[in-house]
Amino acid sequence: MGKTLFDKIWDKHVVEKIPDGPSVLYIDKHLIHEVTSPQAFKGIEQRGVPLFRPKQTIATADHNVPTINQHLPIRDELSRMQVEQLINNCSKHGVELYGLGHPYQGIVHVIGPELGITQPGMTMVCGDSHTSTHGAFGTIAFGIGTSEVEMVFASQCVLQTKPKTMRINIEGELQKGVVSKDIILYIIAKISASGATGFFVEYAGSTIRSLSMEARMTICNMSIEMGARGGMIAPDETTFEYVKGRPFAPKGNAWDKKLTEWKELYSDADAIFDSEININAAEIPPMITYGTNPGLGIAVNGHIPVLEHISDEGEKKNIEKALQYMGLNSGASLIGMPVQHVFIGSCTNSRIEDLREVAALVKGRKKSDAVKVMIVPGSQQVAKQVHAEGLDRIFAEAGFQIRQAGCSACLGMNEDKVPAGEYCISTSNRNFEGRQGAGARTLLASPLTAAAAAITGVVTDIRELI
């Protein structure tokens, strides 16, 4: 029997398998940030052990950082202390840090790929659930907790139970106005926020093959929102082309050698998955969420489910509670509903292509007076590119505010928050209660759908603007 892509990489990284227990899995690259690392550094210090392989860990500051005046000291004292502690810990333990002010600084899942740190065939972890993003390169990448960060510090390994495998095949051409964010929101709505728990997902099929690397990252990024341990896509020419020439990519002979290895990274034709799902790309509409988990999504021009039609009592209660929080009605359509905020950013959709797409749509248009629009590039590199391509002028003319790199309103740990009771169309990945600020109401959508709402001030079907 053939092997899946996942198995090929997994098997190569198992140091040993504990009988009736997890495997000791070797980690090639470890990314850290200020929020989930301090207790892990403290942990190894208390044990009196050094970092086992400090060169394989790379740090950045992203979750807490302000997105204006980054050259000034951070005003919030606790945030400042956390960022300072990261600086101290990295220098003490010999970890490379791309902190505030560094040209490589940015959201951890944006900088890994853009610097060429993320490469096919690797195992990667980070104390952050959206580490699944890196799977777009044919990488086993997943989020871990702080105890596991400490494990990697101590041994460059984590203990992992092998997940089951799922393949999601998407075939055919996408409708106009439908982008990769819609694909993943559609999948999650179809299988629910827990539909892939216990699985590692491989996305395959002609639709996936046709996507750019950045579009693929958006899909893998949200794998965790359906409970999956991670998501991955087999590397191909698009992948190799993207990695080539980036600062940390292999060069010369090393590149040729790696390329030969990478070309073996695919699921064999006779590989068997524990679960398989088929999707026709043509049936995917522009999506939007109405509830408080990413699985509660509908076509932007569709209707919220009618409560009386839901037979599962648990689900009914769930949606009822979500609608109450969101201030929305069972059976209603969202089209034409006013929104007060538009947030374009986060590790899901803050890369240059996302911003180019938005710029192409808003060029020559102006935002509605009723909305505040914030664009937060994923990294310093993206911000630089925005400037170089003159996109910042387009945004400024449209009345969009462009900020400095960081997680920002994705989780509202800094000042970028949505006020209680107000609606925000967000390109981020989570619409949980209070995620963007206490009482904030988040509607997840693609950068295009978000930009459309910025222009009209209401939830809009993007297909009517293009």
Next chain:
Amino acid sequence: MKALQKIQSRFVPIPMENIDTDQIIPARFLKATTRDGFGKNLFRDWRYENDSEANPKTDFALNNPLYSGEILVAGKNFGCGSSREHAAWAILDYGFNAVVSSFFADIFKNNALNNGVLPVTVSESFLQKIFEQGNEATLSIDVESQTIRIDATGEQESFELNSYKKTCLLNGYDDIDFLLSRREAITKFEKESA
């Protein structure tokens, strides 16, 4: 990590599905650099009106004096969302040593086990039976035999736990000690796969 063998206790029911880690511990409390003191902010926004401890929401289980105990019982897909281990720390710090649900999100399950909080996965019907018990009812959880029992009715179910994790829990061992003992094998692995 402290050892965990048996728990017999009353429980606090939160019969909601998809309880995500942003609710268990909201992001604004993640700025701490130690593992302590998260319990007072457990379920912060479900517990208090306008973030004020002077205004507890009386309909929330943690504020209901009828409920107490070392066991939290919650609806399916508990702990989904962010990987923040702070969620497990908050649950432990508040005083819970086990969480019972019909389904746990993967990362939360690992995080809980790594802190000596036992995630007990039961069937949906058993979970509903627990929710039907009165506030005086107690549950007995036994790590060695991997069973959970509703004491009043004697109904019980067994739950999954691999033997490695079981040994860790019963003895209070942690994964890091284990991995540190394997550094030689890991170095050998690195040489062979280079």
